[in-house]
Amino acid sequence: MPQTILPWEQGTFPLMLAPMQGVTNRIVRKLYVESVRPDAVFTEFVRIKRELRKRISAADRLEIEPVGDVPLIVQLIGYGAVELTEAARQMVDAGVQHINLNLGCPFGRTTSGLTGGNVLRNTENLPTILAGLRAVVPGSLSVKIRSGYADPRQIFELLPLFEAVGLDFLILHPRTVVQKYTGCADHALTREVVQATSLPVIANGDINRTAFGNKLRIDANPAGLMLGRGGIADPVLFQRLRGQAPATPDSAERRQILGQTLTGLLPGYREIFCGDHQILSKLKAVLSAMGVPELEAEIVRLKRIQKLDAFAAAVNRLLP
Numbered sequence: 120m121p122q123t124i125l126p127w128e129q130g131t132f133p134l135m136l137a138p139m140q141g142v143t144n145r146i147v148r149k150l151y152v153e154s155v156r157p158d159a160v161f162t163e164f165v166r167i168k169r170e171l172r173k174r175i176s177a178a179d180r181l182e183i184e185p186v187g188d189v190p191l192i193v194q195l196i197g198y199g200a201v202e203l204t205e206a207a208r209q210m211v212d213a214g215v216q217h218i219n220l221n222l223g224c225p226f227g228r229t230t231s232g233l234t235g236g237n238v239l240r241n242t243e244n245l246p247t248i249l250a251g252l253r254a255v256v257p258g259s260l261s262v263k264i265r266s267g268y269a270d271p272r273q274i275f276e277l278l279p280l281f282e283a284v285g286l287d288f289l290i291l292h293p294r295t296v297v298q299k300y301t302g303c304a305d306h307a308l309t310r311e312v313v314q315a316t317s318l319p320v321i322a323n324g325d326i327n328r329t330a331f332g333n334k335l336r337i338d339a340n341p342a343g344l345m346l347g348r349g350g351i352a353d354p355v356l357f358q359r360l361r362g363q364a365p366a367t368p369d370s371a372e373r374r375q376i377l378g379q380t381l382t383g384l385l386p387g388y389r390e391i392f393c394g395d396h397q398i399l400s401k402l403k404a405v406l407s408a409m410g411v412p413e414l415e416a417e418i419v420r421l422k423r424i425q426k427l428d429a430f431a432a433a434v435n436r437l438l439p
């Protein structure tokens with residue numbers, strides 16, 4: 120199959136690791152690429168401030184390096200069309216192929232401007248932002264979007280813009296921005312969006328189990344799936360969805376996988392974060408992003424530990 124501009128091969132069904140601020144840094148992405156190989160991975164969002172930056176920061180430069188040949192999609196969040204376009208241009212100059220705009224984060228700063236999901240409160244500027252990005256991104260340009268700000272059907276008003284401006288795909292998390300993480304992702308809506316647009320739609324939201332992902336694939340017919348909290352709690356879910364691992368882990372396997380994930384992260388976290396306190400708090404951020412009830416007791420127990428050595432020892436005891 121010829122490689123397209125998309126970050127996946129035509130005719131394949133990509134399973135992507137979601138962008139998660141405070142979680143999917145380069146150490147986490149490397150662990151996933153080397154163990155379960157998602158078909159595409161994302162940076163955490165890169166915040167583009169109103170003041171133009173002369174060049175990409177050294178920290179961001181480290182984060183925009185792909186691991187191996189798994190496509191890395193760099194996610195931007197911001198609201199100034201000029202600033203976003205300039206940031207994207209610099210990213211492209213630095214070798215970035217795939218840019219995604221965050222239109223979903225429900226925790227945007229509303230005082231200094233509408234960013235993330237709050238852009239959906241007033242979409243007046245969106246055509247200019249997207250046209251500016253499209254003009255400088257020769258690779259794939261995509262958005263990651265909630266179904267609407269307060270109205271879950273707002274997405275249908277935006278699809279003609281996304282098509283006209285030449286987006287390559289979109290990722291839909293079918294909750295509204297005001298809903299934050301309450302209730303359930305409405306994948307009946309995902310199905311409707313898939314039917315309403317010619318763009319590939321990647322389905323995201325509450326895909327925590329193999330059966331759920333497989334059913335969603337059949338019911339909504341998306342172009343691919345994106346795993347967030349479910350994939351953090353159980354990285355093997357990528358393989359389960361490909362039929363390469365048993366569909367359902369028992370509780371002993373879940374604990375073992377948790378141990379392997381945290382053990383796998385420790386050396387890298389010791390390298391990029393400073394001091395035991397910061398390393399521990401970053402590891403706990405990973406634990407907080409695992410939305411799986413079966414691990415709740417273990418997670419609470421680990422999060423109570425105050426010293427890195429004691430944490431590492433407790434993690435070690437999860438291994439077989």
Ligand SMILES: Cc1cc2nc3c(=O)[nH]c(=O)nc-3n(C[C@H](O)[C@H](O)[C@H](O)COP(=O)(O)O)c2cc1C
Binds near residue numbers: 141142323345347349
């Ligand atoms: C801790 C955390 C951080 C997140 N950070 C981002 C982010 O940087 N960019 C983004 O587009 N979405 C972010 N999200 C949303 C996820 O990418 C995803 O859309 C959401 O969690 C729903 O998918 P899930 O049910 O598979 O977790 C974040 C979610 C969580 C829980």
